[in-house]
Amino acid sequence: MKSQMITRRARQTKGPVTLISKQELLGDDYCGTDKWMTICEDHGHVEGHQTLENARFFASRPVSWCRWCAEEVSE
Numbered sequence: 001m002k003s004q005m006i007t008r009r010a011r012q013t014k015g016p017v018t019l020i021s022k023q024e025l026l027g028d029d030y031c032g033t034d035k036w037m038t039i040c041e042d043h044g045h046v047e048g049h050q051t052l053e054n055a056r057f058f059a060s061r062p063v064s065w066c067r068w069c070a071e072e073v074s075e
């Protein structure tokens with residue numbers, strides 16, 4: 001099975017954000033509540049999300065979860 005790993009440039013910052021299925025990454029043993037995660041590639045910040053819907057939503061808005069992105073935008 002191919003990994004569900006998508007990297008896209010966020011509209012807000014133009015920086016690359018990667019969306020990953022945590023369950024797929026860690027295997028079937030994974031039973032945490034955060035099934036997905038987004039990674040700000042520019043800053044290495046990782047944020048967990050419970051649903052794919054949320055993960056997609058925040059993937060395009062790194063300013064709301066990566067404080068370094070937030071700082072760049074506020075400058």
Ligand SMILES: [Zn+2]
Binds near residue numbers: 042043044
């Ligand atoms: Zn960032």
